[in-house]
Amino acid sequence: xxxxxxxxxxxxxxxxxxGPEYAMNRHNVGFMVADLxxxxxxxxxxxxxxxxxxxxxxxxGPPGPLSRRVVLVKPMSFMNLSGGPVNAxxxxxxxPVAQVVAVHxxxxxxxxxxxxxxxxxxxGHNGLKSITRAMGPEYHRVRFGxxxxxxxxxxxxxxxxxxxxxxRKELDFFVDRAADAVECLVREGLERAQGAYNS
Numbered sequence: 092x093x094x095x096x097x098x099x100x101x102x103x104x105x106x107x108x109x110g111p112e113y114a115m116n117r118h119n120v121g122f123m124v125a126d127l128x129x130x131x132x133x134x135x136x137x138x139x140x141x142x143x144x145x146x147x148x149x150x151x152g153p154p155g156p157l158s159r160r161v162v163l164v165k166p167m168s169f170m171n172l173s174g175g176p177v178n179a180x181x182x183x184x185x186x187p188v189a190q191v192v193a194v195h196x197x198x199x200x201x202x203x204x205x206x207x208x209x210x211x212x213x214x215g216h217n218g219l220k221s222i223t224r225a226m227g228p229e230y231h232r233v234r235f236g237x238x239x240x241x242x243x244x245x246x247x248x249x250x251x252x253x254x255x256x257x258x259r260k261e262l263d264f265f266v267d268r269a270a271d272a273v274e275c276l277v278r279e280g281l282e283r284a285q286g287a288y289n290s
Contacts, residue, residue: 100148100160101277102186103128104177106195106218109167115259117237118170118250120266121194121218124235125163127270136165142183143168144176152278159277162186171217174225181226191230192273193222196250200236202258203265204290205272207233209281215246231276235269 105125106118113119129136132149139146147163162184166173181191189209195218200206210229213219222230240249254262272288 096185096187096190099186099190100162100184101151102162102164102177102181102184102191103273103277104164104166104173104191104193104222106170106173106193107165108170109165113251115253116251117196117254120196120235120237120269122165123262123266124194124233124269124273125165127266128161128273129163131270131274132161132163134163136163139164139176139180140183142176142179143172144180146180151274157278161277166218171221173218174221174223177222178225188226188229189231191222191226192233192276193219193230194233194269194273195219195235196237197234198237198239198246198250200234200238202236202238203261204236205233205265205269205288206236207231207272207276207281207285207289231281233269233273233276235265 105121107122129147134147134149136145136147144167145165150158151161152158164180166176168176209231213223240246272284275287276284
C-alpha cells in the first residue's frame with residue numbers, strides 16, 4: 092500500500108547539475124521540466140534556506156478538489172549528491188516518500204519517450220542512486236528517454252553533452268509533455284498518468 096498524506100505537499104524534484112555550462116546537457120532534462128512547471132505555477136526558484144537546493148512552492152491544477160500543493164526542487168549539489176538536499180526538504184515539508192517525484196533522464200528509453208513508475212532500481216543513474224540511499228526506493232519517477240550513446244561513446248560523455256540539433260527541434264514539445272505527465276501524476280495518480288503518458 093502506498094502511503095500518501097492529503098495535507099502534505101508533493102515534492103517534485105528535477106534532477107540536473109547547476110551552472111550554465113550544464114544547462115542544455117541531456118543529464119539536465121529534469122531541470123528543464125522543473126523550470127517549465129515553475130513557469131506554469133507563476134513562481135521563481137529561490138534558495139531553500141540551509142538546504143543545498145532551489146525551490147518554488149505553489150499549486151498544480153485549477154482551484155478546487157483536484158488542486159494539489161507542490162514544492163518544486165532543483166538540487167544545487169551536483170547530480171551524484173542529490174539525495175542529501177532532497178531528503179532534507181522532504182523532512183522539512185513532512186512529505187511521505189511516496190509523494191516524492193524524481194524527474195530524470197533515462198538511457199534505456201528512446202529519446203523523448205516517457206515512462207512513469209513507482210519504486211524500482213536506479214539503473215546506474217547517480218542522482219537516483221543518491222536519493223535512494225537517502226530515503227529508500229519507494230518514490231515516483233518520471234523517466235525521460237534520451238536513448239543510448241552512439242558507437243563507442245562513453246555514457247558519462249553522452250549524458251554531459253548537449254542535446255543534438257536534431258533532438259532540440261522536438262525538445263520543447265517533449266519537455267512540455269513531461270511537465271503534463273508530472274501534473275497528471277500529482278493530481279490524478281500513477282495509473283491515470285501511466286495510461287496517458289507511458290508512450
